[in-house]
Amino acid sequence: MTRFTAGARVRARAADPDGHTRLPRYARGHIGEVVEVRAAWPLPDDAVRGVFALSRSMRCASPRPRCGIRGLHSVIIDMWESYLEEAP
């Protein structure tokens, strides 16, 4: 059972892990919304160490309006559940 469902407001963890991760630095600490809960998939942070336990992944969108830049754009990124925490 996943902690998050579509529409949930989430924040990407800001911590910098020791080893490999598929959580890009630019996304850390940013708030977004879960747009789709996807199938369980091996967590790359573990798989790189030979551990292939499945972890729920979800697709999140984060609108990124920026001062001085015209128009709206959003970034859609796949996140594993452990990358996320509830956003206030």
Place this chain on the structure above:
Amino acid sequence: MSGEHGELPVAARVRRLEERMIAAGLATDTELDEILEQVFAFASPVNGARMVARAWKDPAYRDRLLADGNAAAAELGLGAGAQGYLLKAVENTPAVHNMIVCPLCSCYPTALLGPSPSWYKSFAYRSRAVREPRAVLAEFGLELPESTEIRVWDANSEAATWSCRCARKAPGRWTKLSCPPSSPGTGSSVPPPGKQTVPGRPGGQRRPITCSSPLPPHRKPPPDACCPHRTAGRDRHGRGGPGHEGDVERRVLPGR
């Protein structure tokens, strides 16, 4: 890959990694070349163009392509090319333009679009696409109105997102397809008749390819969606190897 690829820093890193792997006895130069040959024997933008052309012709297939990219690829006998990752197709419309980037390692549906151009793997594209996509697209010659939302898809997981224009603009009978360059957000969409000039490459006509061209034989499916930075046909010093007409790196990265 691009003809200039051998001089990029990433190519130097890959060559060093290869040398370490070979020195450690993990692989041989011959084995690495064989893997690349297997990948590139199948990988071609013809594959993706066939899917887009089918989507234009068959609205039901378009719907299936947008719903399940892997199944839609398999329908056309391209299932092996989309094996090992989740293929998601997204459609460009006047309201929404999609753009794809892999900031971490330049993942790319190589089997369906051919080897990725070198600009897709550059640090500049990978870092700027998520922060200022509109400006990056403008440098490619694609000026979008402010009313058009840009969705940047980060291909950070074992999923490949493929952006294409699934609705044909101009009516008419197609007998040949033209292969446009891979540019951000256009994926392998095929331009309508009379619009075959490559954006960002004045006069850049592409070699027409027939829709009925037989696919090259392949012995094994590509191992994953990532395009290896090792260039087919190059030696470990970056010499030799094929050119790539879609390389617009020098235009995208002026002074960066």
